[in-house]
Every structure is written in C-alpha cells, then in structure tokens.
Amino acid sequence: MLAWLEVVGRGAVFLVRVLGGLPGAAFRGRELLRQIGRVGAQSMVLILVSGAFVGMVLGLQGYNMLVRFGAEESLGLAVALALVRELGPVVSALLYAGRAGSALAAEIGLMKTTEQLAAMGMMAVDPLRRVIAPRFLAGVLSVPLLAAMFSAVGVLGGQFVGVGLLGVDDGAFWSQMQAGVDFRDDVANGIVKSVVFGVVVTWISLFQGHDAVPTSEGVSRATTRSVVWSSLAVFGLDFVLTSLMFND
Amino acid sequence: MAAEPTRAPPPAAPEPLVAVEGLTFHRGPRPVFDSLDMTMAKGEITAVLGPSGAGKTTLLKLIGGELRPDGGRVLVGGKDVHRLSRSGLYTLRKRMGVLFQAGALFTDLDVYENVAFPLREHTRLSEETIRDVVLLKLEAVGLRNARGLWPRELSGGMARRVALARAIALDPEIVLYDEPLAGQDPISAGVLVTLIRQLNDALGLTSIVVTHDVEEISAIADRMHVLSGGKCIATGAPAEIRASGESSVRQFMQGLPDGPVAFHFPGPPVAEDLLGAAAGAPGGNPAAARA
Ligand SMILES: Nc1ncnc2c1ncn2[C@@H]1O[C@H](COP(=O)(O)OP(=O)(O)OP(=O)(O)O)[C@@H](O)[C@H]1O
Ligand SMILES: [Mg+2]
Numbered sequence: 316m317l318a319w320l321e322v323v324g325r326g327a328v329f330l331v332r333v334l335g336g337l338p339g340a341a342f343r344g345r346e347l348l349r350q351i352g353r354v355g356a357q358s359m360v361l362i363l364v365s366g367a368f369v370g371m372v373l374g375l376q377g378y379n380m381l382v383r384f385g386a387e388e389s390l391g392l393a394v395a396l397a398l399v400r401e402l403g404p405v406v407s408a409l410l411y412a413g414r415a416g417s418a419l420a421a422e423i424g425l426m427k428t429t430e431q432l433a434a435m436g437m438m439a440v441d442p443l444r445r446v447i448a449p450r451f452l453a454g455v456l457s458v459p460l461l462a463a464m465f466s467a468v469g470v471l472g473g474q475f476v477g478v479g480l481l482g483v484d485d486g487a488f489w490s491q492m493q494a495g496v497d498f499r500d501d502v503a504n505g506i507v508k509s510v511v512f513g514v515v516v517t518w519i520s521l522f523q524g525h526d527a528v529p530t531s532e533g534v535s536r537a538t539t540r541s542v543v544w545s546s547l548a549v550f551g552l553d554f555v556l557t558s559l560m561f562n563d
Numbered sequence: 564m565a566a567e568p569t570r571a572p573p574p575a576a577p578e579p580l581v582a583v584e585g586l587t588f589h590r591g592p593r594p595v596f597d598s599l600d601m602t603m604a605k606g607e608i609t610a611v612l613g614p615s616g617a618g619k620t621t622l623l624k625l626i627g628g629e630l631r632p633d634g635g636r637v638l639v640g641g642k643d644v645h646r647l648s649r650s651g652l653y654t655l656r657k658r659m660g661v662l663f664q665a666g667a668l669f670t671d672l673d674v675y676e677n678v679a680f681p682l683r684e685h686t687r688l689s690e691e692t693i694r695d696v697v698l699l700k701l702e703a704v705g706l707r708n709a710r711g712l713w714p715r716e717l718s719g720g721m722a723r724r725v726a727l728a729r730a731i732a733l734d735p736e737i738v739l740y741d742e743p744l745a746g747q748d749p750i751s752a753g754v755l756v757t758l759i760r761q762l763n764d765a766l767g768l769t770s771i772v773v774t775h776d777v778e779e780i781s782a783i784a785d786r787m788h789v790l791s792g793g794k795c796i797a798t799g800a801p802a803e804i805r806a807s808g809e810s811s812v813r814q815f816m817q818g819l820p821d822g823p824v825a826f827h828f829p830g831p832p833v834a835e836d837l838l839g840a841a842a843g844a845p846g847g848n849p850a851a852a853r854a
Contacts, residue, residue, distance in 0.1 A: 426670075429665070429667060429670070430663055430665060430667040431667055431668075431669055431670065433629055433663070433667065434661070434663055434667035434669075434726075435669075436629065436656075437627050437629065437656055437659070437661040437663075438656065438661075438680070438681050438684070438685075439653040439654070439656040439657045439684075439685065440680075440681075440684045440685075441649075441653070445684070
C-alpha cells in the first residue's frame with residue numbers, strides 16, 4: 316500500500332514537471348508535428364478498421380433490437396449515440412493505449428536504460444521537457460482526433476449494414492440521427508471523455524517508461540503495466556464521467 | 564604516446580576546481596565510498612585510476628550531480644553540487660562535458676545531429692556555424708566522414724568517439740571522461756590521449772579522466788588518484804605513483820593478481836562456496852544474503 320502511494324506520488328510529481336514543459340513543447344512546432352505523426356498516425360489505421368467493424372456490429376445488433384418495436388428507422392440515431400457517447404472515446408482510448416501507449420513506454424524505458432535520458436540531463440537539457448513533454452502533448456491532441464475518426468467511420472459502417480444490407484431507409488437513418496444527437500449533451504461530452512482519456516493514458520504510459528527499472532525485464536514490465544493501468548483507468552474514469560454527465 | 568618532455572611540472576598546490584570532501588556513498592548496504600577526499604586542480608588533467616568496480620563511474624555521477632551522496636560534499640567551482648536548485652545545477656552542467664562509459668548517443672539522431680544537439684539546445688548559432696563546429700569536433704575524433712551514420716551503425720569504439728565529440732561541442736570548462744580509451748585500438752587510443760591533452764591546454768580546460776589504462780594515461784596526466792576500497796589510496800604525479808612503495812598501489816600499477824587489492828568481488832572464499840553448494844545450499848547468492 317505504501318509502495319503504491321509512493322508510485323502515485325512519483326507519478327504526480329512527474330505530471331507536474333511535464334505540464335511545466337508544455338508551453339515549451341507547444342513552441343517546438345516541428346518536433347510536435349513529428350511526434351503527432353508517430354503517436355497519432357501509428358494508431359490511425361487500427362482505429363479506422365476497428366471503427367468500421369464496431370459500427371457494422373452496432374448496425375446489426377441495433378437493427379435486430381429496433382425491428383422488434385418497428386423502430387428500425389431510428390437505427391442511425393442509436394448507432395450514432397452509442398459511438399459518440401461511449402464506444403468512440405472508450406474503444407479508441409483502449410486501442411491507443413495498446414498501440415501507441417505501449418510504444419511510448421518502451422521507447423522511454425529504453426532511453427533510460429541506455430542512459431540517453433541521463434546524458435541529456437548532464438547536457439543541462441531536462442529530458443522531461445525535451446523528450447516527454449512533446450510526446451505528452453502529441454498524445455493528448457491525438458486521442459480526441461482518433462476518437463472522432465472512430466465514431467465517423469463507425470457511423471458509416473452502421474449505415475452500410477443498416478441501409479445497404481438490411482434495407483433501412485437512408486433518409487430516415489440520417490435525419491433521425493441529425494434530429495436526435497444533441498451537440499452539448501452527446502458530442503461535447505464525448506469530446507471531454509476522450510480528452511480525459513488522452514491525458515491519462517499518455518501520462519500513465521510515459522510515466523511507466525520513465526519509472527522503469529533500467530533492464531530488459533524492467534522495460535518489458537513497464538510496457539505491460541502501461542497497457543494494464545491505462546485500460547483500467549479508461550474503464551474506471553468512463554464510469555465516473557458518464558455518471559457525472561448523463562445523470563440529469 | 565609521450566607528452567612533451569618540456570612541459571613544466573604542475574605547481575605543488577594548484578587551485579582546486581573540483582573538491583570531493585568526506586564523500587560517503589552506499590549501494591544498498593555496501594559502501595562504495597567511505598569518506599573519500601580528493602581534489603582536481605584547475606587547468607590540469609587529473610586521472611582517477613582504480614580496479615573495475617572501484618566506483619569510478621559512480622564518482623563521476625556524484626560530481627555531475629546525477630547521484631546524491633549519503634555524506635560529505637562535492638564542490639565544483641566552490642559550489643556544493645548537491646545543494647544547488649535544479650536550475651542552478653543545469654547552469655553548472657552547461658560548463659561541464661561528460662563522456663559516458665557506454666557513449667549514450669541518442670539513437671533517434673544520426674552522428675551529425677548527436678554532436679549538434681547541445682549546440683541547438685543551448686546556443687542560437689546559425690546553421691552554417693553549427694555545421695562548422697560539428698565538423699571540426701568530428702574531425703578531431705577522426706569521424707568527420709561518419710557524420711551520416713546512425714548510432715546503430717557504429718562500432719563501440721566509434722560510438723565512444725562520437726560521444727566525446729558531443730561532450731566537447733560546447734567547449735566546456737570541465738570535461739569528465741569515463742573510460743575514453745576502452746575499446747579503442749592503439750592508434751585511436753594514442754590519438755585520443757593526445758586530443759585530451761591538446762583540448763585541455765588549448766582551451767584551458769580542466770579534465771577528469773577515469774580509466775584503468777595506466778600506461779596511456781600516465782603519459783598525459785598531471786596528477787593521478789588511485790581509488791581502492793572506497794578510499795583514495797595514493798595521489799601524486801604519474802612518476803610519483805609509479806615509484807610508490809605502497810603495496811596496493813604497486814600491485815595495481817603493475818597489474819599483479821596477488822596483493823592487497825582483491826581481484827574478486829567481496830564475499831566468501833571459493834572453496835566454501837563450491838563445497839557449500841554441494842552440501843545443500845544451491846544457488847546461494849552472497850550479495851543477496853548480505854542485503
Ligand atoms: N545501479 C547500481 N545498483 C547497485 N549497485 C551498483 C549500481 N551501479 C554500480 N553499483 C556498484 O557500485 C560499485 C561501483 O560501480 P562503478 O560502476 O562506479 O565501478 P567502476 O569503477 O566504474 O568500474 P568499471 O571500471 O568496471 O567501469 C560496483 O561494486 C557496483 O557493484
Ligand atoms: Mg565505470
């Protein structure tokens with residue numbers, strides 16, 4: 316328990332120091348773009364393919380449910396709400412943790428093991444500002460974009476199954492969606508979720524790498540831990556955020 | 564690799580730039596340093612010799628402020644390294660160049676960018692000036708034409724030389740070299756030794772060289788300290804150290820296996836370990852047992 320508190324404490328100090336490096340990271344445009352390219356683009360294909368399949372499954376399941384009440388016209392609304400409120404932010408954060416977060420943890424852990432971070436510190440360059448902060452910012456900016464892509468592709472997947480294969484009326488699919496999805500309640504809340512997930516997953520991954528025991532096994536453990544803790548954090552926070560957002 | 568014979572011997576008590584006072588440091592329960600005292604004079608090359616595991620790398624990490632001592636202090640230019648704020652420490656480190664034992668090159672930057680890194684971070688030099696400086700530093704270590712290679716494409720010795728070029732990119736006042744000669748062939752070792760001397764004299768640097776290559780470093784060092792058992796067991800000019808009658812110093816300088824300096828990491832004797840294992844204590848680890 317004490318050891319656990321200590322880790323949380325170190326993680327908090329780490330986060331504060333990284334946040335202090337954010338203004339500097341924001342002004343290093345080229346490095347930031349490079350990291351967004353790596354961190355975000357790395358996960359993009361995975362996000363697009365997964366989003367399409369999840370949307371198609373939602374189309375099938377939603378149709379089967381709605382058709383019992385003769386409400387299959389509402390399929391577009393049901394698919395969109397499920398994606399924008401829940402599945403978009405949550406699933407894309409989980410995929411990002413597995414794809415980019417684990418890579419970040421391993422990269423930082425190896426930089427520590429090979430003394431690259433120490434060497435940088437001895438050159439009077441703070442690795443938390445120079446190495447970690449740009450990656451953190453890149454992750455935080457990427458996750459909401461990935462979630463948006465996931466939801467957009469998912470809606471198309473749902474439309475493909477619902478309209479294309481099961482014969483739901485195309486006009487009704489889109490108009491019900493347009494009428495039923497509220498910007499503030501649904502879209503904005505979904506964005507808030509994915510921003511929170513982006514911060515937490517990127518923080519956990521970078522911290523695990525930075526806190527790794529500097530050995531091969533230590534880096535491998537840190538990589539695993541980054542995915543495990545990120546996933547648990549996403550599910551836990553999703554419950555907390557949902558109950559705060561949608562209970563009135 | 565003889566130094567110029569005309570070089571004047573260092574004055575008896577030169578001004579110390581780095582002073583280690585009563586330094587105590589533990590790794591786990593085992594003391595690495597036990598009230599260690601030594602000084603490194605401004606403008607000189609000080610060699611710190613000692614057997615493998617004596618704590619040479621640890622000493623450099625303590626001087627650079629990477630590790631904190633359990634007792635005592637390290638003064639650099641009169642400032643206690645471990646009482647500085649982070650920004651104070653970084654200001655001090657801008658005046659220091661450090662060559663890491665394993666090189667520690669940035670693996671996502673090529674050779675050129677590795678050497679350019681400190682210049683880009685700490686100066687506002689134009690791209691042409693940076694290019695000139697980088698190529699000059701790489702020329703000095705014989706790797707100007709390797710500038711396009713990636714760290715993974717370098718041999719161990721080459722990587723160390725690139726790291727040396729990076730360590731001196733900003734023309735620091737103090738350079739800490741951790742085993743600059745390890746893994747170098749006789750030609751590069753000779754060139755590096757001369758380079759360390761030339762840099763020291765031309766730029767008025769203070770150099771601290773940690774090594775166990777007694778022969779090469781004797782040719783250029785102004786002063787040598789011999790570390791053993793957590794203490795500095797001998798200090799003096801290379802000739803004095805060579806002439807020392809102290810048995811542990813003689814043993815180290817002449818590379819004799821038997822003597823007061825143990826070749827073996829401390830622990831129970833081999834007979835006890837082997838027979839003890841046969842008698843039913845499989846895989847007993849003396850270091851763990853002590854911890
Ligand atoms: N991270 C660490 N954790 C625990 N003990 C360590 C660690 N690093 C070094 N040590 C111990 O500290 C002692 C000094 O190590 P150090 O690396 O300073 O030796 P060295 O003199 O540089 O040796 P070499 O010439 O082989 O490089 C060794 O006995 C080693 O076992
Ligand atoms: Mg060493």
